[in-house]
Amino acid sequence: MQMETFHWKKNQTLAEDYITDKGNAKSLFPYHFGNVEDWQGRVQWLDGANAAPHVDRKRLVGALEAYNRRxxxxxxxxxxxxALGDEGTLAIVGGQQAGLFGGxxxxxxxxITIIQLAREWRTKLQRAVVPIFWIAGEDHDFDEVNHVHVLSNTGQIEKLKVDHPSGIRTSVSRLPLSSEAWEEALxxxxxxxxxxxxxxxxxxxxxxxxxxxxxLSDAFARWMAMLFGEYGLVLIDADEPSVRALESSMFENLIEQNESYAASLMRSQAEVSQAGYGIQxxxxxxxxxxxxxxxxxxxxxxxxxxxxxxKKNTVxxxxxxxxxxxxxxPDQLSNNVMSRPLMQEYLxxxxxxxxxxxxxxxxxxxxQAFEHFHMRMPIVVPRLEFTLIEGTVKKQMNKYELTLTDVLERFDERKQAWLDAQDTLQLNERFQAVKESFLSTYAPLVESLGGINPGVKKLGDTNLAKIVEQIxxxxxxxxxxxxxxxxxxxxxxxxxxxxIFPLAKPQERVYNGCAYLNRYGNVxxxxxxxxxxxxxxxHRIYYL
Structure with missing residues (x-):
């Protein structure tokens, strides 16, 4: 496996500063992933955080087992x-919406990051650390997850999608697709x-x-189980009824203390703004x-x-x-982007x-919201990033002397420069010379026509412009x-x-994994x- 690192600057300044441990970002988080002492401090907090609300572990195990079996x-x-039934077990958690064909x-x-981190800290701590993938099945933005992009054999980016089955703005986990819709997508x-x-x-x-x-959530979970189950990745759908039942007490807290909870978010928003960052x-x-x-x-x-x-006063x-x-x-309630981190910490x-x-x-x-509920934000770790480059693409980059930076920042310029270098007739220089020669002799003539008649001068200007246009x-x-x-x-x-840069975005944010699994298997x-x-x-470049 050939792999090299590359600094691909994040499109979020706050995230860039946090990852590189620069600027004011560090003050917005209680821990930093690059500090070993912070990992040890987090373990100590979890071992002694009796004041923080948390779910009954036996009920959690029961709900997760039923769902993962299903x-x-x-x-x-x-x-x-x-293992989560043991009070000493810890977790590495991350998640995403349920994308078509794995997103x-x-x-x-x-x-991969979740699994890698769980394995690393299981060894370092000599205790159980479980990898958990949180499927945001409660999300209702169907158009965000109902499609994938693929690079066709003809060199075009194609979009494969499924249509919304009902038009109702509800959780993706509550929208079963017909067998006909799935067959068409397949x-x-x-x-x-x-x-x-x-x-x-x-x-x-x-x-x-x-x-x-x-x-989409069902299919996504089954696919993730196939890809990562052998590595022990535990799956949870945020909209699973048995999970909702576990969240009941935390929902009570969020409702009962809603005003002060919102105020804590406002304080954090002010802190982010005062630190010099935009609000995400x-x-x-x-x-x-x-x-x-x-x-x-x-x-x-x-x-x-x-x-x-x-918003519309419907309810x-x-x-x-x-x-x-x-x-x-509780299955009639659902978290938003601000309460989901708290609910994850509760579970x-x-x-x-x-x-x-x-x-x-x-x-x-x-x-501030974590602290309001006597919790503490966990260690925030940036996910692994990769760009997959196939052998033929690498050969073509070498052939045309393109670096990754060239592709990202000056591709059109480098492409045109290569084409210009192939111009053995020197068309650009010769046409430019012809145009300059014509203007140098014709323009003074047209200018002199003004002495005859302004109308003739105007006609000459028009004639000159047309000839230049034809050249x-x-x-x-x-x-x-x-x-x-x-x-x-x-x-x-x-x-x-x-x-490398489809739709002016990193490859990993556009393409689906099936094309690479189809060409290279799962090695x-x-x-x-x-x-x-x-x-x-x-960011890492991985050469296939």
């Missing part, structure tokens, strides 16, 4: 679940993949995840930071005097009404949480004709860019899982 997770994962590559990398996936020795097996496995009217998730003083399910729809609540209502509750829901029907003994750059930025807003037109057409000689080279150059994935890789916030 999605087909492995005995290794079930052993880790059983983008970065989701696989987040799971057919599109099949068409997008080249024929390889791995294709039939890959499609068969993927088909096995979508039976029985599966939701806007917080409002009257925000309840909770959703409610009403007539199937998931509605965000805010406070109005003594009541809680959604309206007293605090007593919401507390009753928390006790009797699990979180040694560290694995986050992407955007998540790091909004978790900074929760520090430029012929130059453009001649260049196009010349470039057709290099169509193969242009396709190679464009494929380099589309591989590369096993390498990333089994080779100890420092979780240090750097």
């Amino acid at each position: 999605v087909g997770n492995t005995e290794e994962a079930l052993k880790h679940i059983a 983008q590559l970065m989701i696989l990398y987040k799971a 057919h599109k996936l099949d068409q997008s993949l080249m024929d390889t020795e791995f294709k039939a097996s890959l499609l068969e496995k993927m088909r096995s995840t979508v039976g029985d009217g599966a939701t 998730a806007e917080i409002h003083e009257d925000a309840a930071n909770l959703f409610v399910f009403a007539d199937g729809a998931r509605l965000l609540l805010h406070r109005e005097d003594e009541h809680f209502a959604d 309206r509750y007293t605090k007593a009404d919401l507390l009753d829901k928390a006790i009797s029907t 699990f003994p979180v040694l560290a949480t694995v986050l992407g750059p955007g998540e790091i930025a909004y978790w900074a807003l929760t520090k 430029d037109y012929l130059h453009h057409k001649a260049s196009e004709a010349s470039h057709t000689q290099f169509d193969a080279a242009i396709r190679q150059l464009d494929r380099v860019r589309l591989t 590369w994935l096993q390498h990333l899982l089994e080779t100890p890789i420092p979780v240090d916030g750097t």
Whole structure:
């Protein structure tokens, strides 16, 4: 396995500063992942944090076991679940929305990070540390997770998607897809993949995840169990009814103390702003930071005097009404981006949480909220980042003398420079010389026509502009004709860019993992899982 590091600057300044331990970001978090003493301090906090609210571990084990059995997770994962019943067991937790066919590559990398960290600290601490993947099935943004992008054999980025089954704005975990919708999606996936020795097996496995009217969350969980179950990755769907039942007491706290809880978020927001950073998730003083399910729809609540209502006033509750829901029907409540970190801490003994750059930025807003509930934000660890470069793409980069920085920052310039270098007729210089020669003789003549008649001068100016336009037109057409000689080279150059920086984004945020599993099997994935890789916030180039 050939791998090298590369500094790919994060699009979040707060996250960049936190990872590199610079600026004011460190003050916004109680720990830093690069400090061994902070890891030891976190363990001590968890061992002695009796004041913090937490769930009954036996009930947690029961709910996780039932769910993981249902999605087909492995005995290794079930052993880790059983270990959570022991008060000394710790957890590494991270998560993502449930994407179609496993979503983008970065989701696989987040799971790899969780597994790597759990293994590392299990060895260092000589105690059980369990890897847990939190599936954000309660999220209702269907359009964000209903598609994947693939790079076709013709060099085009294609979007494969499934349509919303009902149009109701509700949790992804509550939207079963028809067998016809799944078959159509699988057919599109099949068409997008080249024929390889791995294709039939890959499609068969993927088909096995979508039976029985599966939701995107169901299929995602089954796929993650297939990919990572042997490494003991425990799965949890945030919208699973048995999990909701466990969250009842924490929902009560969030509702009962809603005003002071919101005030704690506002204080953190002020701290982030005073530290010089932009706000990743806007917080409002009257925000309840909770959703409610009403007539199937998931509605965000805010406070109005003594009541809680959604934006359109479709529903309206007293605090007593919401507390009753928390006790009797907690499955009608749901977390938002600000309460989810608190609920994660309530459910699990979180040694560290694995986050992407955007998540790091909004978790900074929760520090005061953790403290408000006598909790402490866990160690925030940036997920591993990779760009996969195939052998042919590497050869093409060498051929055209392209570095990764060239592809990211000046690709069009480097591409044009290469094309210009192939111009043995020196078209640019010769056309420019012709145009300058023409202007040097014709422009003075036109200027002199003003002495005859202003109208003739105006006609001359128009005539001059048309001739220059025709010279430029012929130059453009001649260049196009010349470039057709290099169509193969242009396709190679464009494929380099589309591989590394598709849609002007990192590869891991666009492409789905199936194309790489189809071309190379799962050996590369096993390498990333089994080779100890420092979780240090750097980007890595992995040559396939």
